[in-house]
Every structure is written in structure tokens, then in C-alpha cells.
Amino acid sequence: MSVKEHIKSYFHIAEIKFCELYLDADFxxxxxxxxxxxINKMPFFGExxxxxxxxxxxxxxxxxxxxxxxxxxxxxxxxFPKVSALIIEKKKxxxxxxxxxxxxxxxRIISATVYHDFLHSYNYNETDLxxxxxxxxxQIVDANGAKVVRVNDVKLxxxxxxxxxxxxxxxxxxxxxxxxxxxxxxxxxxxFRKHLPYNLISWNYIQPLEPKLTKxxxxxxRQMVSELHPADIAEIISQVSHKEGASxxxxxxxxxxxxxLSELEPDVQAAIITGMDxxxxxDIIEEMPPDNAADVLSDLPVDKAKEILEQIDKDExxxxxxxxxxxEDTAGxxxxxxxxxxxxDLLVRDAIERFRKDAEEVEAVYYLYVTDSDExxxxxxxxxxxxxxxxxxxxxxxxxxxxxxxxxxxxxxxxAEIVSKYNLVxxxxxxSEGYMLGIVTIDDIVDRILPPLxxxxxxxx
Amino acid sequence: MSVWRxxxxxxxxxxxxxxxxxxxxxxxxxxxxxxxxxRFGYTLLWTLIPTTVALIVIQExxxxxxxxxxxxxxxxxxxxxxxxxxxxxxxILFIANFGTTVANFAGWAASMEILGFSKYLMAPLGxxxxxxxxxxxxxxxxxxxxxxxxxxxxxxxxxxxxxKPNWAEVFSATFVPQIQWKAEYMILSIAIIGTxxxxxxxxxxxxxxxxxxxxxEEYKASRLDVIIGCSITDIVSFFIIVTCATTIFPLGxxxxxxxxxxxxxxxxxxxxxxxxxxxxxxNASLLGAIIVPLATSYYICEAMGWERGVNKTFIEAPQFxxxxxxxxxxxxxxxxxxxAPLVFLMVLSSVLNGMLxxxxxxxxxxxxxxxxxxxxxxxxxxxxxxxxxxxCSIAVLAVLFLITFLLPMEI
Numbered sequence: 001m002s003v004k005e006h007i008k009s010y011f012h013i014a015e016i017k018f019c020e021l022y023l024d025a026d027f028x029x030x031x032x033x034x035x036x037x038x039i040n041k042m043p044f045f046g047e048x049x050x051x052x053x054x055x056x057x058x059x060x061x062x063x064x065x066x067x068x069x070x071x072x073x074x075x076x077x078x079x080f081p082k083v084s085a086l087i088i089e090k091k092k093x094x095x096x097x098x099x100x101x102x103x104x105x106x107x108r109i110i111s112a113t114v115y116h117d118f119l120h121s122y123n124y125n126e127t128d129l130x131x132x133x134x135x136x137x138x139q140i141v142d143a144n145g146a147k148v149v150r151v152n153d154v155k156l157x158x159x160x161x162x163x164x165x166x167x168x169x170x171x172x173x174x175x176x177x178x179x180x181x182x183x184x185x186x187x188x189x190x191x192f193r194k195h196l197p198y199n200l201i202s203w204n205y206i207q208p209l210e211p212k213l214t215k216x217x218x219x220x221x222r223q224m225v226s227e228l229h230p231a232d233i234a235e236i237i238s239q240v241s242h243k244e245g246a247s248x249x250x251x252x253x254x255x256x257x258x259x260x261l262s263e264l265e266p267d268v269q270a271a272i273i274t275g276m277d278x279x280x281x282x283d284i285i286e287e288m289p290p291d292n293a294a295d296v297l298s299d300l301p302v303d304k305a306k307e308i309l310e311q312i313d314k315d316e317x318x319x320x321x322x323x324x325x326x327x328e329d330t331a332g333x334x335x336x337x338x339x340x341x342x343x344x345d346l347l348v349r350d351a352i353e354r355f356r357k358d359a360e361e362v363e364a365v366y367y368l369y370v371t372d373s374d375e376x377x378x379x380x381x382x383x384x385x386x387x388x389x390x391x392x393x394x395x396x397x398x399x400x401x402x403x404x405x406x407x408x409x410x411x412x413x414x415x416a417e418i419v420s421k422y423n424l425v426x427x428x429x430x431x432s433e434g435y436m437l438g439i440v441t442i443d444d445i446v447d448r449i450l451p452p453l454x455x456x457x458x459x460x461x
Numbered sequence: 462m463s464v465w466r467x468x469x470x471x472x473x474x475x476x477x478x479x480x481x482x483x484x485x486x487x488x489x490x491x492x493x494x495x496x497x498x499x500r501f502g503y504t505l506l507w508t509l510i511p512t513t514v515a516l517i518v519i520q521e522x523x524x525x526x527x528x529x530x531x532x533x534x535x536x537x538x539x540x541x542x543x544x545x546x547x548x549x550x551x552x553i554l555f556i557a558n559f560g561t562t563v564a565n566f567a568g569w570a571a572s573m574e575i576l577g578f579s580k581y582l583m584a585p586l587g588x589x590x591x592x593x594x595x596x597x598x599x600x601x602x603x604x605x606x607x608x609x610x611x612x613x614x615x616x617x618x619x620x621x622x623x624x625k626p627n628w629a630e631v632f633s634a635t636f637v638p639q640i641q642w643k644a645e646y647m648i649l650s651i652a653i654i655g656t657x658x659x660x661x662x663x664x665x666x667x668x669x670x671x672x673x674x675x676x677x678e679e680y681k682a683s684r685l686d687v688i689i690g691c692s693i694t695d696i697v698s699f700f701i702i703v704t705c706a707t708t709i710f711p712l713g714x715x716x717x718x719x720x721x722x723x724x725x726x727x728x729x730x731x732x733x734x735x736x737x738x739x740x741x742x743x744n745a746s747l748l749g750a751i752i753v754p755l756a757t758s759y760y761i762c763e764a765m766g767w768e769r770g771v772n773k774t775f776i777e778a779p780q781f782x783x784x785x786x787x788x789x790x791x792x793x794x795x796x797x798x799x800x801a802p803l804v805f806l807m808v809l810s811s812v813l814n815g816m817l818x819x820x821x822x823x824x825x826x827x828x829x830x831x832x833x834x835x836x837x838x839x840x841x842x843x844x845x846x847x848x849x850x851x852x853c854s855i856a857v858l859a860v861l862f863l864i865t866f867l868l869p870m871e872i
Contacts, residue, residue: 139766
């Protein structure tokens with residue numbers, strides 16, 4: 001059973017219990033002792049918005065005012081975070097009213113089973129998690145819609161004997177409710193024959209940006225965030241402050257992190273990597289294709305880049321170092337030195353067999369290059385030609401020898417022109433003696449000419 | 462290509478402080494300085510020094526906040542003071558900035574008229590150009606245009622030097638304060654503060670610092686950037702006043718607008734001075750008209766949590782695109798109405814800006830002194846004293862403005 005279904009079934013049970021109690025309440029009130037015991041355990045039915053509760057008076061059993069609601073303390077619960085206490089204010093003093101001391105809890109009446117003398121005073125501290133202080137008005141990531149939103153309101157719902165946080169309101173309705181004009185807004189919209197939509201995001205789609213809030217977030221969104229497209233993750237990171245971006249980034253698994261990092265803008269990349277400890281930074285850099293890794297490292301302070309390179313697997317580090325020696329806007333700066341090259345007398349059948357293994361590690365696999373024993377380039381075979389060729393022929397029989405190539409010093413615009421003119425997916429970079437140094441792939445060229453959205457500053461004016 | 466790039470890189474290191482401060486000298490700023498020079502000669506030059514100090518202190522504070530928290534001012538106000546304060550502030554900011562946009566389009570139209578183009582043609586063209594530049598253009602391109610346009614401000618320095626002022630008099634007026642007890646003199650001297658320190662700048666500067674990802678370790682460079690930027694702005698203001706004071710003031714000509722100043726310069730200082738004034742006014746107005754609507758839509762959407770970004774469509778980011786488009790196109794329509802009360806609208810917008818500014822600064826000041834946010838980077842005592850003095854004088858300015866606005870005096 002998936003986690004989603006799991007949560008759904010939870011709610012189903014809750015609904016049944018809810019109906020039972022509802023019947024109890026309607027018909028059995030005078031007699032049932034059991035009911036009183038149950039209502040003590042369950043002061044909260046239905047659902048409500050936190051902004052409707054704020055500043056509401058809390059009454060003691062005699063109907064005297066204990067104080068007014070200032071904030072709500074949340075703790076981790078299964079599957080959703082739950083209310084553990086109310087913070088109430090009386091005569092400028094704050095008191096803590098535990099959830100279990102509540103009797104009735106809805107948007108009209110909140111009453112407690114205790115008197116003022118039993119209340120403990122409350123001081124704000126950093127470890128508690130408060131709805132108004134820590135969740136209201138903060139930015140969060142909506143993992144379902146892949147965007148950053150701001151919390152306008154929080155929705156609680158009754159579940160067993162607890163009040164749980166099920167959703168946040170990120171819409172216009174939430175803003176109006178906070179301003180106290182929700183009904184007015186509804187009437188206005190009715191004039192235009194439109195309905196004021198609810199814009200709620202279920203808590204299980206939410207990924208908080210504050211490290212503190214992650215304590216009560218579910219494990220589901222972590223997976224959901226990893227399923228997002230790296231470009232979406234990059235856009236989310238570019239929309240929040242660098243601190244929040246870094247903490248969000250640290251929550252990603254290495255593979256996703258590596259992909260997302262390549263999509264980010266150079267200064268953001270540098271800021272994030274500089275803020276990480278060398279080991280985890282090295283893990284992520286190692287996961288990236290060498291050309292992207294070199295791009296990231298070239299924007300770091302020299303010492304930091306060196307430290308990271310020392311942590312990386314030796315072969316990989318050498319590849320990266322070689323790439324770092326080229327100017328950024330030339331073929332050398334664009335190229336990657338991961339490509340597939342086989343000797344000319346290999347049979348097609350064996351080549352396909354080897355290709356299956358090698359292609360796993362290499363990003364660009366659309367061409368096979370044929371090189372002699374000195375690593376000098378001889379020809380190229382497209383993946384299509386390889387698959388269609390008779391299995392017993394040699395690579396040298398099917399390779400194309402008139403191939404287009406560039407030198408590492410070729411300007412990036414020129415590289416783009418050649419690739420576009422001959423409709424290539426990748427082009428080999430060859431030094432003056434014919435040694436193959438690497439390839440430039442079309443996606444890197446497109447990125448350079450037309451940077452992805454997250455790489456453009458959103459407001460660089 | 463690579464020279465061009467290196468040049469752009471150099472300018473981008475100079476950064477947000479300089480761009481913000483330069484764009485601060487928009488149409489209404491230039492108008493104020495021209496009028497001051499033409500009516501009072503050099504006598505108000507000394508006010509530039511305290512104004513520069515206040516500007517530097519406030520901009521530095523906001524820049525520090527951007528570097529330490531990594532967030533914009535509207536984000537911080539929303540996160541620390543809730544929906545209500547944010548909503549009202551954003552509503553007034555929207556109205557005030559709409560007024561500023563109208564003022565900038567009016568400046569653009571006026572400068573085009575004196576250069577011999579019809580405003581009925583050039584104002585809509587300008588609006589369409591701006592809209593397309595931002596919505597359809599690439600950011601790198603916009604940024605380059607802005608940076609080059611900032612250089613044009615030095616035209617004013619040139620025209621100041623060309624007008625051959627009496628330097629001895631200029632310097633004594635700059636460093637020796639002299640006060641005339643006339644209502645007009647008082648109002649114009651506070652108008653200098655009002656036009657130099659504006660609410661939208663605070664939001665704009667803090668966001669661009671946060672945006673650039675400047676960290677607290679690099680913040681010293683940022684402070685230098687702010688100080689240089691603020692000084693350049695006031696040097697430009699200085700030369701505008703000097704030009705008008707040297708040429709127009711001795712003849713006792715009364716001018717009310719920056720374009721009138723340009724026209725008056727023609728017979729007095731020659732065609733070049735006229736051309737510089739007219740082109741610089743057009744440039745400054747257009748820059749203001751690009752930045753102010755864009756910045757406003759960003760802050761409002763950021764604070765409210767709406768989808769934003771110029772690369773989004775109307776369907777993806779309806780609020781953002783509507784606010785941005787509304788500000789530009791309605792502003793143009795307003796100035797195209799024949800006999801529209803443009804001066805009245807400009808005064809109204811500066812009144813609103815003036816009234817909003819103390820609130821923005823009080824919020825900024827309480828945020829910058831919040832240890833939870835700023836850690837060891839809270840304000841030093843001297844800064845708080847200077848900031849409070851500025852807030853008080855601006856509050857007085859706002860009240861005075863309101864009085865002159867409600868009871869029209871002869872100015």
C-alpha cells in the first residue's frame with residue numbers, strides 16, 4: 001500500500017468514527033456516561049482555519065475568560081503534525097494551555113477544563129514549533145506544483161482525539177480571511193458571477209524551507225521533491241533566499257542534487273557549494289558529468305576547489321582538472337571528456353556488448369568514436385548505424401571517416417554554427433596532432449546560447 | 462565580445478548600490494533640482510551634504526539587511542509583521558509608485574516634446590518599448606541597457622562644467638549652510654530629502670542585494686558600493702543645481718518643470734547644454750519608467766506569495782503581469798489625456814511617497830535591530846540616531862507636504 005493510500009485509509013476510519021460520535025451526540029446526550037468520557041477525549045470536531053481562532057477568548061468551566069488565543073504549539077504526529085497546546089494571552093502575560101485540558105474547541109467556543117490558577121506561564125523559545133510564529137507568512141515549497149508559495153493560513157482538522165494540521169491556504173481567500181474580509185470578498189466575486197476559489201495545499205505535498213520545520217514534515221515530500229525535474233528544483237532554489245536554498249538543497253539525495261546543481265546559475269552554485277562541508281560537496285561534484293563539474297569548480301575560490309578535488313576519485317579529478325585548463329567560452333571549456341571510443345577492428349557484435357556497459361556511465365551516447373591505439377581519431381559511427389550494421393562487420397567498415405571536428409580553442413559561437421549546419425548531436429574536440437580530447441554535446445551549446453530560466457536572474461535589472 | 466563582456470562584468474561588480482542610487486535621480490528628482498537651482502541659485506547646495514549622509518546611512522542599513530538575511534524587505538515585513546501591515550503597505554506603495562510612473566512618463570513626454578517629437582506618438586511608443594523590453598527581452602540585454610543608461614547621467618556633470626560657474630561661490634554655498642526663512646525655501650529644502658530618499662528604493666536595493674547572493678562576509682564590498690552610488694547620485698544632483706543656478710537664476714526666470722529648464726538653457730548656455738539636459742531627462746524618465754513598475758510588481762507579488770517573473774505568461778502569473786501591464790499602460794493613458802493635471806498628480810505621488818516613507822523606515826529600522834534576524838549585524842548606535850533623525854525630519858516633511866497640499870499656498 002502506498003503512503004498516499006495509507007493516509008487515505010486513515011481518513012476513512014476517522015470519518016466512520018466521526019459519524020458514530022455524531023450520532024451519540026445527537027441522541028444519547030442525557031444518559032450516556034461513556035459519551036462524556038469520550039467528549040473529554042475529543043474536544044474538536046470538523047475542520048477550521050487557524051486565523052479564525054486567533055484572539056478568540058478561551059473560557060474556564062465557569063465561563064470566565066482565561067485569556068485569548070495567541071499561537072498554537074505543534075508537535076510531530078502520525079501521519080500529520082498535531083496540536084499539543086494553545087498559547088493564550090491574558091493581561092500581557094502568556095500561558096500554556098495543554099491540548100488535553102481543552103473541553104470544546106471550535107471556531108465559536110473554546111473552553112478548558114482548568115481554572116486560571118492551574119495554568120503555567122509561557123516564554124517564547126526557539127525549540128517550540130508555533131503556527132503563527134513559524135508557519136504563517138513563511139515561504140514553503142509546494143512539491144506537487146513545483147513552486148514556492150507563501151502560507152496565508154493553516155487548516156486544522158479533527159482526527160481521533162487530536163487536532164491535526166492537514167493543509168495550508170496559499171490563496172486569495174486566506175489573505176482575505178486574515179484581513180477579516182473573507183465574506184466581503186465572496187460577495188464581491190458573486191457580483192462578477194465567479195466563485196472565490198479555495199487554494200489549499202495538503203500538508204503531505206509540502207516541503208518546508210526552514211530546517212526547524214522539517215521536524216514535522218512528512219517523509220513523503222522528500223521523495224516527491226526528488227521526483228521533481230532538476231530544472232524545477234533549480235527554479236525553486238533561485239526563488240528563495242540563499243540560506244533557505246542551501247538548506248533545501250542539502251535535503252536532496254546526491255543524484256538529484258548533482259542534476260539540480262548543473263541547472264543553477266554560477267553564483268548560486270558557488271554559494272551553495274561553499275556553504276557545504278567538503279565531503280558532501282565532493283560527493284555531489286563526483287556525481288556530475290566532468291564538464292559540469294568543471295564549470296562549478298571554476299567559479300569557486302581556488303582553495304575550496306582544490307580541497308574538493310582532493311576528495312574526488314582520482315580519474316574523475318584528472319578529467320575535471322584537464323577541462324579546467326581551457327577558456328570558458330571555447331570548445332575546450334564546453335566539452336566533456338566522457339565519450340565512447342573503440343578500436344577499429346572491433347566487431348559490431350562485441351561493440352554493442354561493450355556499449356551496454358559503458359553507456360551507463362556516460363552522458364552522451366549518440367555517437368561512437370573510433371580511435372587507433374594512440375587515441376588518434378579515425379572515424380565516427382552513429383548509434384543508429386551501429387544497431388543496423390551486420391553483427392560480423394568491423395567498426396572500421398561502417399565508420400564515417402569524413403567527420404567534422406573542432407580544436408579546443410574554437411570559439412563557442414563557431415562550434416554552435418558547425419553543429420547547427422551539419423545537424424550534429426555532438427562534435428569531437430581534437431588537438432593539432434589528431435588526439436581526441438573530448439566532445440561538445442548539443443545540450444551544452446543550447447544552454448550557452450539560450451540559458452535555462454533558472455540561470456537567468458529573475459530580476460537582474 | 463570579450464572586451465564588451467569584461468566591461469559588463471566590471472559594471473556588475475559595481476553592482477546594485479550604484480544602479481539603485483542612479484535611478485533614484487528620475488524625472489521628479491531632476492525637476493526638483495532644476496527648480497531649486499533656478500529659484501534659489503547656490504543657496505540650497507549645502508542641504509545635499511546632510512541628505513547624502515542620511516541616504517548613505519539608510520541605504521547601507523537596507524543593503525546590510527539584504528546581505529545578512531538574503532531576503533527582500535517586503536519578504537521580511539510579511540514574515541515578521543503579518544498580512545495586515547503588509548497588505549496596507551503594499552496598497553499604498555502601489556498607488557505611490559503608480560504616481561511615480563506617471564511622473565516618469567510625463568518627464569519622457571515633455572523631453573520628447575522639446576526635442577521636437579509629438580508626445581502622442583512618443584509616449585505610447587515608449588510604453589510599448591518598455592513593456593516588450595522586459596516581457597519579451599532577455600535580462601542580460603535589459604541589464605546592459607540599464608548600465609549604459611546610467612553612464613548618461615554624467616552628461617549633467619558635463620553641462621555643469623560647461624556653464625562655467627563661479628567656483629568660489631559654489632564651494633562656500635556647499636559647505637556653509639545658509640537659511641532663508643521663506644516658506645518656499647523651506648519646502649524646497651525638504652523636497653530634496655523627499656525626492657532623494659524614496660520608499661521603492663529601499664525595497665529595490667535590498668532585493669537586488671539579496672538577489673545577487675551577496676553574503677555577509679562580502680558585505681564590506683557592498684557597503685562601498687552603496688557609499689559610491691549615493692555619492693554619485695548627489696554629485697549629479699549637485700551639478701544639476703549648479704547648471705541651473707549659474708545660467709537661469711541670475712535672470713530670475715521662473716520654471717516649474719525640468720523640460721522648461723532645458724528650454725531656458727538654450728539661449729543661455731547654448732545648444733549642447735540644451736541637448737544634454739533634454740536627452741538626460743528622457744533617459745532618466747525612461748529608466749524610472751522601466752524600474753518602478755517592474756520593482757512594484759515584484760515586491761507586491763513576493764509579499765503576497767503570488768507567482769512572479771517576467772518570463773511567465775498571463776495565465777501562469779496573472780497578478781504579476783496585470784500589475785506590471787496596468788502600471789505602464791494606464792500611466793501613459795493618463796498623460797495623454799489633454800490638459801491632464803500632471804503637476805497635481807506628481808505632487809500627489811510625492812505626498813504619498815513622503816507619507817509612506819517614515820513607515821517603511823520604521824519597519825526597516827526595527828527589522829535591522831532584531832537580533833534574531835541580524836545576529837551581530839544589528840545597527841550600531843550612531844546609525845540608529847541618524848536614522849531616527851532622518852525619520853523624524855521626513856515625518857515633519859510629510860506633514861508639511863500634506864498641509865501645503867490641502868491648503869494650496871503660493872509657491
